[in-house]
Amino acid sequence: MTRREILICSGTGCLSAGAEEIEDKLMDELWKHELEDKYPVTRAIKRTGCMGPCNLGPMIIIRPEDTFYGNLEPSDVETIVEEHLLKDRVVRNLLIEDDGHKVEEFQKLDFIQGQKKIVMRNSGDIDPSSLEDYLENDGYMAARKAITDMEREEIIEEIKESGLRGRGGAGFPTGLKWEFTAREDEDEKYVVCNGDEGDPGAFMDRSVLEGDPHSIIEGMMIAGYAVGANKGYIYVRAEYPLAIRNLQKAIRDAESEGYLGENLFNTQFDFNVELRVGAGAFVCGEETALLSSIEGKQGRPKYRPPYPAQSGLWDQPTVINNVETFANIPIIIEKGSEWFDDIGTEGSSGTKVFAVAGDVGNTGLVEAEMGTTIEEMIDIAGGVAGGKDFKAVQIGGPAGGTIPEEHIDLPIDYDSLEEAGTIMGSGGFIVLDEDTCMVDVAKFFLDFTQEESCGKCPPCRLGTKRMLDILDKITKGEGESEDLETLEELAETVQNTSFCGLGQASPNPVLSTLRFFREEYEAHVNEKECPTGTCKALVEAFYIDEEACVTCGKCTEVCPVDAISSGDESYSIDPDTCISCGECAQVCPVEAISEGDNE
Amino acid sequence: MEKYHLRDMLPIIEEYEKKAGSLIPILHEVQKKLGYLPKEVQEFIAEELGIPYSQVYSVVTFYSFFTMEPKGDYTISVCTGTACHVKGADELTEELKDRLNVEEGGTSDDGKFTFNTKRCVGACSKAPIVMVGDDVYGKVQTEELEDILNRY
Structure with a gap:
């Protein structure tokens, strides 16, 4: 029998997904099959740091084959021990799929192949406590x-x-x-x-x-x-x-x-x-x-x-x-x-580790060579989730900005990002799909910085608060035509006069969304419309198409505000009570419910 | 609430006081021990370190991790997002306040639960939501609260 080593990812992400349970089960199984000689627990099971593809956790790698098993349930462990360890047979149905084909080796995962590991060279490979x-x-x-x-x-x-x-x-x-x-x-x-x-x-x-x-x-x-x-x-x-x-x-x-x-x-x-x-x-x-x-x-x-x-x-x-x-x-x-x-670009050597999250197939840590384009990064992360269209990527967190689809070929390095109005920041990389409201995104980040302002200087303490007030107004449908200019003016003042980097960078999410998605702000302000339907206050009530309704009653069960009443031929929604949560439209088996006026 | 003696803080203070910038590590350790940082303990630390009480107080109030109110073993919170609101989050809030005999942000007499409300947790289809620590409970009815509390 091959002498093997089993690496179990014990990063915070995997621990919250149940890595410890997998480890306990693994030990139990090794004991049960009297494998403790071949697999002395202290040597054969290695707890490592983050392996990278966090959404596949809990995960293990079996060496020397480098076989990767992810999304494990405790019940899978038994099969792995009996098949893989005892009979040298890879458990195919537990392998991860890339584009419809099963991948055996960790290094061959699409998610890993596009990366270049320098900073993360040991993480996921060695036992950090040793x-x-x-x-x-x-x-x-x-x-x-x-x-x-x-x-x-x-x-x-x-x-x-x-x-x-x-x-x-x-x-x-x-x-x-x-x-x-x-x-x-x-x-x-x-x-x-x-x-x-x-x-x-x-x-x-x-x-x-x-x-x-x-x-x-x-x-x-x-x-x-x-x-x-x-x-x-x-x-x-x-x-x-x-x-x-x-x-x-x-x-x-x-x-x-x-x-x-x-x-x-x-x-x-x-x-x-x-x-x-x-x-x-x-x-x-x-x-x-x-x-x-x-x-x-x-x-x-x-x-x-x-x-x-x-x-x-x-x-x-x-x-x-x-x-x-x-x-x-x-x-x-x-x-x-x-x-x-030699690694990276002219002005930005080496690699950068990004925490990839949002609407992508694989969330987790991606370490890529500087100069990798946004499009390549998204490919490494398995593309936009659920077959949706890409809208933008938010880079650099609360101090960073948003880059739209027309710049998807932008290389990620310090200088290119700065030119595009964002910063490398600490390396947050949040992919946003077509359903994301950019005003809402800007508001989310500003809400964060406003709360975290230390209060020392007025531009940051008061300026971010005033900006947030305006965004709040806009998302509630109370925006006025001069609001966008006021917002820009405030943003520039906060940027130029804040005491430290936190304040100076805090308007970036607002300024970059205003730069690339101004029409979305304008829709909120002028037409009182949220094009993606995210800002609930701006979404119109739902209505039921009487012809299509089969009076199954599913919608009444899910409506949180009891806005739907039954009739002989069709159900109907009271537009004054409806909060446009969309729950009814999701459960309707005949797609009879949609948003907007029934005129 | 466990009663403490100021002299119990001495070993912690002695362990750190020789190190430069010892105040924050001392506050961490004391809070770990007591669960919070009462005024008289802050005064005691200031005296022992030979620094003004105002300095200790300014640090305690600046960092969100430090608290001057005792916290319960568990934090129980009710989501007040739109969907939860219309599904009866208010009733849950009132019921919990009654049961625990606390106001928002307060801690029950047995020191077990600290109660608060939070903004939308994004689980609207399961409204109303109650969270205890990291455990999420969905579609909670007032009569189920007793059962939830009893689990802790």
Whole structure:
């Protein structure tokens, strides 16, 4: 019998889908068949970080064949053990289908084939709670190389040459940032990892922290050595308990095995890392606010300059980078700047991890080469769900914007996105189909930023509130002709005068939808119509076609407001009571119910 | 509600106080222990750390994770979206307030449930919706509430 290893995805997504139950069942089955010799549970079953295709969870990979089973039910485990493990037969009916054909190997899934894994190189592959596993995959080799073989300037030069830009959103060149801090003549310097990933719909940093925590420690260590800092802080939001747990273990293990502490790799270099947990404030993702929070204060942003590179944590020079940025560092040191610079586009090297969600076939994490077009990304994610037409994609979360179908061939890199009026942001990628109301989308994001404004400066505190009021009015059908201009004027003021990035970027979702979907706003304001039927206040009452009605009564059962009354020949809907929820139209077996006036 | 002694906070404060920026980690640990951060505990922490109470208070009130009101073991909420509203969410709200003897945002005397309402949870076809923690209950009738509460 082949000696196998069973990888079970234990990222947050899969855990909520029942991965633990699958694991328990797997152990039971292994015991039942007395396979514990062949499959010693501690060695053969490996809990990994996020594998990527979250909507296929819970999922396992069986190695060495690389067979992938997804959407598992506990009852499937028995079959897999009996057929696959005992009889070496792939369980075909449990395989995932791509375009109607069954895919056996994980690497051959369409979703995986279009990707290029650099940041996510270990996630879903190694056991994040095992330092040993990380070491077996060349872990800490880059740090060893940097600290024992390279000059500080050489490392900074290497990172500059690689073209790596900050993955937190703004895209500032990482090597340059490091150089600023390295130049400062101070004894105390700090390295900070920004893991306060707060955008709704973004979860790539969480997955890296959960699935490959040592890579972050290693990246920070290299940064510390290069700029002359001996202390690092990782700031993670409180909402990510699994990431916190895995990081705590990683730090402890690295300390006890001598990968953190004094005289690393038998040199004079000391480096320690401390974990700090946020307390539920979105604004702490802004770097100066985050540093205030580590200092134990309210997380309110500070004026820049001075930039943290010169005066950051406790007014000392501080390198602050995002999780994904640090995850790129070890592999750049290992493979060289030239290798990294060759990946991606001219101005944007490497890859970017996107959290793909919305109306697509496969939701989950997609790591793609910079320059991949929006269309290619959607293809990787299995196309628009349910055969609907593509309408737009929202990139960059509450600070980002919306890109319409006519720009579907836009390459995703820092510069192209900026030109199109959005930003890379943290990497949210929400696909919107034809049924989505763009005014509603803008309102959703503004509602979020307005609530998360820290309140320090009036443009953000009051401006976002006023903008939201206007959007609210428009979606309720109370919009007036001058509203759109007022909205634009407010947006520009908030953009130009807000104190920090949160405020400055908050009008982006509104401005980009106004730019590309102005006619939709106009329909709401002038015709009091929501073209997609999303804004309920603007949707007209439903009516029943008397000729078609078969008086089955299904509609009366589902109507939440009892607006439907029975008659001899046909049922009818009271337009004054109807809330246009559409439930009746969905259950009607003869499609006799539709929206609008019966005239 | 479990009664606490201020001196029980000392080991937590001692563990962190030597570290720079210790206030937030201390507040996390104390809240984990007590479930909330009462005023006198905040004052005690301020005194022990040698910082003004106003600083502790400003941090506690800034971050949404910290609470000065004791929270129950479970949060029970009623959806107040349109469909739930017309399907009798108000009745559920009144019934729960009565049963738990609380106002919105309050916690029952036994410390088990904190009650609130929330905006549309997007499960309109199952209206009205009651949520306990992450568990979603659909088409809830007032007479079923007792049964739901008894599960926790």
